[in-house]
Amino acid sequence: MSRIGKKTINLPQNTDIKIVENNVYITGPKGKLSYQLPEVIKVKHDKKNQTLNLYKGYENKEAQKLHGLSRTLIHNMIIGVSKGFEKKLQIQGVGYRSQLQGKNLILNVGYSHPVTIKPPENILIEVENNTNITIKGIQKEVVGEIAAQIRRIRPPEPYKGKGIRYLNERISIKVGKAGK
Template identity: 55%
Template structure:
């Protein structure tokens, strides 16, 4: 049995959860999320917490047990506090700016790169070099941040590019000079 899957999910006071078969809907102060889970698990609400239980004892059921519990816990966390990913832009002349909802990146290409956020995702720019991606769905926030980072990933020789805040980029030594 999954150690993570066995843990109950506490429901905060401001959150309402509706379970209809495998469909879980979570409403909170920041919004509403909905997800259909696999048939390998049962979801039950007991008082102020949610329990996820395996239907059978098999490898796939154990895998889906922990995953389903984590997905529901992330939904509850998202509608109460939300999620954010911070990106940092490094490089001479590299900068970001907002144009309406869209993010415009000047990162060394001949033309600026425009990134359009999906629904429910907000992008903010601080000091032209820090980008903050926020939203209530952890999966979409992470994917949007990864798409922005993929525009110009950090380069190993000079360290230029877009990286997550606090990401450690291993640097390589350049060419050795001629003797």
């Protein structure tokens, strides 16, 4: 039994939900998102209490797998259109910096050339004092993927800790080679 799938989803006041057959459309102040439910999952909208409940249409392993997943995806969509998601990155290293050129992010992180990142639509990248990067958007998966893509350009190295890391990420520093 999926413990996550059984949880009720509360809808905020500023979001509207529309269910057409197996499609769920969610609209909020930040934007619109939609999700097509699998055939084995059914959704029930309680308009009086402003809640959503997901049910399995069948009792099989496939329905069990998709029950919690569908609930989590719909819950993330509701949070995305009402509040939004953000990830913060921090650049550490001498001469390492970032800047915005239009919507594109340009990173100077020790390579012979600057690295340019073009964000997809609905993703906003902000740069504060050349070393802090904030990625904002309404889709949790896309925000996380863009943050991981930026971090992958220059991950923190274990000896001095130079590189791009998530804010408050703890990097264990190795002891260097002992000289005579």
